[in-house]
Amino acid sequence: MDNNYLSISDILVTNEKVPCKFLHDLPKMGFLDPSAAEDDLKAGSNVEIPLWLSESLYSRRPPLVSVELPKIYKDAYREILNADACTVDMHKLGQYFYEFGCYISKHDIKGEVGSTLINTFRQRFRMLLSASVSRDSLIALQPLSASERQRASAASKTEQALLDWLHSGDCVLTTANMVANHRKRKRAEMEMV
Amino acid sequence: MDFNDQIESSGDEEEITAEAVLKTLYNAWQNERLSPEILPHCNEMVECMLGQIQHMERNINKLPKTDLRASIHKMELSRIKYIICNYLRARLCKIEKHCIPIINEERQRIESGTNYLTPSEYKYAQEYLLNMEGHFKSVVLDKVPGNMQTFEMNKMAIYPNLQSHVFLKANETVNGVVLDLPGEQDEEIDLEEGSQHILLYKPVADLVKSGKVQLI
Amino acid sequence: MDPYEIEFIGENRLVSVIPNFTYDKIYLICGEFGPFRAGLPMNVPLWLAVMLKQKQKCRIVPPDWMDIDALETIKEAEKTSRFFTKMPNEHYMVEAKLILGAAAEDIPRAGEIKTIIKDIWDIRMSKLRTSMDTLMKSGGSYGRLDHLTMMEINSVKPLLPSAMDDLLRIQSMAKKTIQPSLNTSSFSQSGSSQNI
Numbered sequence: 001m002d003n004n005y006l007s008i009s010d011i012l013v014t015n016e017k018v019p020c021k022f023l024h025d026l027p028k029m030g031f032l033d034p035s036a037a038e039d040d041l042k043a044g045s046n047v048e049i050p051l052w053l054s055e056s057l058y059s060r061r062p063p064l065v066s067v068e069l070p071k072i073y074k075d076a077y078r079e080i081l082n083a084d085a086c087t088v089d090m091h092k093l094g095q096y097f098y099e100f101g102c103y104i105s106k107h108d109i110k111g112e113v114g115s116t117l118i119n120t121f122r123q124r125f126r127m128l129l130s131a132s133v134s135r136d137s138l139i140a141l142q143p144l145s146a147s148e149r150q151r152a153s154a155a156s157k158t159e160q161a162l163l164d165w166l167h168s169g170d171c172v173l174t175t176a177n178m179v180a181n182h183r184k185r186k187r188a189e190m191e192m193v
Numbered sequence: 194m195d196f197n198d199q200i201e202s203s204g205d206e207e208e209i210t211a212e213a214v215l216k217t218l219y220n221a222w223q224n225e226r227l228s229p230e231i232l233p234h235c236n237e238m239v240e241c242m243l244g245q246i247q248h249m250e251r252n253i254n255k256l257p258k259t260d261l262r263a264s265i266h267k268m269e270l271s272r273i274k275y276i277i278c279n280y281l282r283a284r285l286c287k288i289e290k291h292c293i294p295i296i297n298e299e300r301q302r303i304e305s306g307t308n309y310l311t312p313s314e315y316k317y318a319q320e321y322l323l324n325m326e327g328h329f330k331s332v333v334l335d336k337v338p339g340n341m342q343t344f345e346m347n348k349m350a351i352y353p354n355l356q357s358h359v360f361l362k363a364n365e366t367v368n369g370v371v372l373d374l375p376g377e378q379d380e381e382i383d384l385e386e387g388s389q390h391i392l393l394y395k396p397v398a399d400l401v402k403s404g405k406v407q408l409i
Numbered sequence: 410m411d412p413y414e415i416e417f418i419g420e421n422r423l424v425s426v427i428p429n430f431t432y433d434k435i436y437l438i439c440g441e442f443g444p445f446r447a448g449l450p451m452n453v454p455l456w457l458a459v460m461l462k463q464k465q466k467c468r469i470v471p472p473d474w475m476d477i478d479a480l481e482t483i484k485e486a487e488k489t490s491r492f493f494t495k496m497p498n499e500h501y502m503v504e505a506k507l508i509l510g511a512a513a514e515d516i517p518r519a520g521e522i523k524t525i526i527k528d529i530w531d532i533r534m535s536k537l538r539t540s541m542d543t544l545m546k547s548g549g550s551y552g553r554l555d556h557l558t559m560m561e562i563n564s565v566k567p568l569l570p571s572a573m574d575d576l577l578r579i580q581s582m583a584k585k586t587i588q589p590s591l592n593t594s595s596f597s598q599s600g601s602s603q604n605i
Contacts, residue, residue, distance in 0.1 A: 006353045098575065102582035114583025121576055125545040129538055132568060147575070154569035162564050165412035171510030173502075173527050211438045219418070226410060245438055261466070262435055268460055269437050272417070356577055358570040360554070360562050374550050374580075382551065389562075391552045391570065393577070409559055 008148070013099040017048040020065040021058070051103055058107075067107040072097065078116045085123040090145035097145045124148065132156045208342055211245050214238050215273065215292040222280040227360070227408035229394055230353035231295060232288045232401065236311045239277055246270055288318045293350035296322060361406045362389045370396055415560045418455035419503030425470035427451075428461065455504065457513045469512040474498055475505070477518055480525045487532050493556040502530060502560045537561060539568050549576045 002012070022045045029041040031048060036042075049057075049065075057064040068097045071077060072094040081088060090097050098117055105113040129147060131140035132155030141149050221235045250264060256263040266341065287312070289293055295310070298319050302308045303315075310318065326344050334342045363384035372380045372393055385392060398408045421439065427450050434443035442453050450470055453461070461467040473479070474497030484493045498504055503527045513519040525591070530564065544552045552574060 005348045006351070023511060072517065098579055102579060105583045114579075117583055118581050121572075121579055122546050125572055126542050128568060128572065129542060130581070149573055151568060155543075158425070158564060158566060158568065162412050162560075165416070166506070169506065169510045171506050171523065173506055173514070173523065212440050215438055220420075223418070249438065261430075261432070261464070265435060265457060265460070266437070268456065272456065275417075295560075322578060336501065354574065356574065356581075358573040358577075360566075360570070372551055380551065384568060387555075389554045389557060391573070393550070409562055 009096075009099070012146075013048050013051040013096045014055075014103070016070075016096060016100050017066040018051050018070055018104065019046060019048050020054050021046050021068065022065055023062070024064055041114050051100070055103070067104075069104060069108060069113070070094075070100075071107065073104055073113050074114070075103060078112060081116055081120045085120040086127055088120075089143040090148065091122075091143055095146045098147060128152045128155060129177070130157050202358060211242075214241050214245075214268060215274065218242060218273075218276055218280065220404070220407060222276050222283070224408045225280055225283045228398075228401055229357045229359070230398070231284060231309055232313060233302050233307075233309045234311045234314065235285070239281070246273060283346070284314065285317070287353070289321055291351055292318055292322050292325065293346055293355050294352050297350075342377060355398065358391055359394045359397070360389065360391050360409045361397060362407050362409050363387060366406055367400060367406055370400075372396055410563055410566075412563065415500075415563055418506070418508070418559065420454065420459075420521030422455050422498070422500055422504065423452040423507045424455050424458045424472060424504070424508070425450045425452055426458045426461060426467040427470060428467045430466055441501065452592060455507060459507050460517075462511045469508055469515045471516045472498065472504065472508070474501070475508070475516060475522055477521055477525065479564075480529065482534070483488065484525060484529050487529055493533060493536065493554070495556045496558055499558050500560070501526070501558060533557075534564065539566060541565060544569070545576070546570060549573050 007134050022041055022043055025043050026041040028039055030036045030039045032041055033045050034049045036045065041047075054065055054067050058067055077088075077093075094100065098121060101113060101117045105111075105117065108114070124144075127140075127144065130139065130145065131152035132157070134140035137153070137156060141152055144152060212311075217235065217238050221232070221238065225232055247338075249270060253263050255267050255271075255354075299308060299310055299315060299318070308315070326346075329344055329349075330342075334344060363386055366386045367384040369381050370384060372382060373396070374380060382390070382392070384400075389409065394401075397406055401408060427448060428445040429447050430445060431447045432443060432445040434441055435445075439454060442457070443451065445451065449459075458467065460468050462469055477496070483497065485496065505523070509516060509519055509523055516522060540552075
């Protein structure tokens with residue numbers, strides 16, 4: 001989640017598309033709308049455009065577009081997320097759920113997206129915890145968003161380094177540990193389903 | 194334990210023992226490794242320790258190679274060299290990563306005599322920035338349309354994240370540290386001597402620099 | 410940090426050894442040690458103790474806390490307490506690993522001691538996971554962690570602090586609700602501001 005100018009992940013996030021409604025006729029801009037037959041873009045057209053573009057069109061005075069919430073941030077999904085965020089496959093539904101959501105939340109008039117983001121993040125933290133000790137890392141990482149995956153794999157690197165240390169030398173302090181972790185993971189996975 | 198205080202006290206003819214210098218270096222190393230931003234240098238301590246090491250190495254050479262003492266001293270010196278190298282390397286990493294803001298802030302600090310970098314680190318930072326600019330120019334900027342060719346330093350700057358969380362142990366009691374939390378009321382906490390916490394770096398940055406807390 | 414670096418820091422702690430040789434005081438940078446008298450206990454840093462042991466120049470005296478009864482008490486306390494109990498030694502794991510590794514024959518009932526230390530470690534690590542989850546659910550911006558040792562703290566890096574960083578970032582972005590920016594390039598500049 002770093003937002004510096006050269007951050008590749010931020011570039012990828014801002015490349016995600018958002019549904020926008022154009023508020024004015026824009027001559028020669030018809031190419032933005034794949035379904036438009038004309039050269040000009042008509043006021044009222046609904047087009048999905050990348051976030052970097054929507055942000056600069058929106059921040060014009062007067063704004064050229066109004067930005068709508070992508071579906072993962074709308075009521076239906078928010079209800080699921082607030083009920084049990086751990087059941088959602090973010091990899092499928094919103095790879096950049098939090099980062100994109102942070103940009104998007106200012107277009108949410110009701111101001112509920114922000115609290116959903118926070119609540120979701122808090123709930124899903126335990127998925128990171130269990131992914132970090134999981135030995136089936138592929139399965140545990142699967143439902144995580146891009147940044148969650150990063151966090152989880154950094155955590156399992158730490159875990160691995162610690163196990164290596166405990167394993168090293170003449171005094172091996174790990175065998176029971178591994179079993180314990182394995183059991184813990186099984187339990188965590190059971191809780192998750 | 195202000196670094197500057199110690200610099201002065203080390204000026205008073207070896208008031209400080211090698212053991213104390215080593216302890217300071219250990220703390221400085223640990224803090225430097227664990228803090229998001231670059232900390233005030235403790236070059237005097239490093240120089241002092243390098244002097245000790247040289248002195249010790251000369252003495253070791255006088256001992257027979259198989260002497261037990263020689264191998265003990267060598268082991269200790271390798272340990273200390275590791276600390277020093279790792280400390281300096283941690284600083285260089287930050288200088289490279291946060292080059293632009295570090296140079297900007299350092300310019301002001303030099304004016305007020307509170308510089309964080311040693312003269313050679315400052316020189317390194319400036320050369321690093323020049324190299325970076327040169328590289329960007331020759332690889333990309335010289336080949337794009339004229340109106341896009343400027344090297345926009347402020348956009349390229351990567352700032353240390355002072356809003357990151359760190360673990361610390363209080364070396365002495367500090368009352369009323371204000372954690373300013375977004376959208377919530379500011380919370381005040383007390384750091385009792387010996388207690389350990391995880392909290393935001395920014396409100397405790399000065400405590401780290403003054404040695405009142407130790408990052409762990 | 411790497412666990413080996415924590416070990417390195419822990420190696421500076423003093424432990425008691427009984428040398429089997431006689432020698433004058435040795436003046437190290439980290440302090441003076443000795444004189445070494447064959448058969449008489451003395452304190453040296455752990456790294457030196459291990460080195461002497463490997464050269465078969467000493468026996469390591471078991472630290473007070475490396476005792477079955479003492480450890481059983483600690484284990485029980487750790488099991489029943491909601492919080493982390495104070496360990497007898499802030500580098501207990503490092504000390505146990507190095508001493509039991511290099512000098513198991515010097516420690517009575519070394520095998521049992523190893524097992525019980527491992528148990529204590531496991532109890533604490535699982536408590537640590539639970540408390541991290543609680544911390545994130547209950548606020549996620551501040552936590553007090555007395556009595557956790559450096560090796561234990563290190564085991565939750567970078568996960569816990571970075572999750573708290575992420576949460577803070579989301580909170581501060583999300584709290585900035587509708588805030589129309591006035592210039593067209595605000596978007597590209599947002600990347601350079603410090604506190605996002």
